[in-house]
Amino acid sequence: MSSNNALPWNRLAMKEKEWRDLAAAFYDLAHNDFRKFECLPRPLKEHPAGKLCAEYIETGDHEFVERAGRVLTGTDEWYVYLGR
Numbered sequence: 001m002s003s004n005n006a007l008p009w010n011r012l013a014m015k016e017k018e019w020r021d022l023a024a025a026f027y028d029l030a031h032n033d034f035r036k037f038e039c040l041p042r043p044l045k046e047h048p049a050g051k052l053c054a055e056y057i058e059t060g061d062h063e064f065v066e067r068a069g070r071v072l073t074g075t076d077e078w079y080v081y082l083g084r
Contacts, residue, residue: 008023012049022040022047022049024036026049029056037054037057048071049071052065052071
């Protein structure tokens with residue numbers, strides 16, 4: 001496996017900019033700021049991670065944040081991955 005496949009956007013079959021936009025919106029959402037997520041284009045909101053974010057907004061259940069973080073980063077330690 002090439003190291004390029006390890007890039008999160010490649011793993012999720014996304015463009016780098018799309019992943020970065022969704023990851024930034026997710027990171028803010030995880031800190032209860034939904035503005036970036038609300039401004040995302042529909043395809044990103046409909047991505048599996050985007051759907052989990054929408055569920056979090058609707059329910060307030062933090063498990064949706066955890067699941068979305070794992071989808072985006074491929075790790076349970078998404079907060080470390082995105083914080084670096």
